[in-house]
Amino acid sequence: MARIVPIVLAVAVWIFAIIDCARTDRSLMPGRLSKGAWMALVIVLPVIGSFIWLWLSWNTKHPDGWGDLGGGPRRQPPRGPVAPDDDPDFLARLDAENRFREWERKQREGEEDGGEVSS
Incomplete structure (x- = not known):
């Protein structure tokens, strides 16, 4: 059982990375790589490619840190006229x-x- 948990976790992360990469807009692709190059990297190198994708795409999609997840700096709402x-x-x-x-x-x-x- 202890041997199966890491394998199932790695497969789950790999599938999540493939879906996340496929659904990400082309303008948000990190590292100046095309969507096809990222898909190939994630599919050919399942564990390493998945974690590289998740790390770099998270930084691209959430430049202010953790956002609403509790950590990192938060952006202030724009200060403009309320009424x-x-x-x-x-x-x-x-x-x-x-x-x-x-x-x-x-x-x-x-x-x-x-x-x-x-x-």
Whole structure:
């Protein structure tokens, strides 16, 4: 039984590495190797190729460390406006719209009075 456990574990890691390599996007392939080269490496060198793939692809897919697994540094969420009234661009656009509406209102009042409104 003790001899079978490492073999089953190695086969499981090998199958996982093959599936992970096949499902990984071409833009995320580590080490400037093509997907076909990685597949060949993982298949021809089952244990070593699998562990090399898993190590290098993990570093490529998770450059900030362990991410949500509990270790390594974590990225902070982007610090930006939370609500529309915290966004300076939104407030500037709103202010411009309000000034334009006020100007239009004054123009209409001027036309109703029959006189001209000076700016």
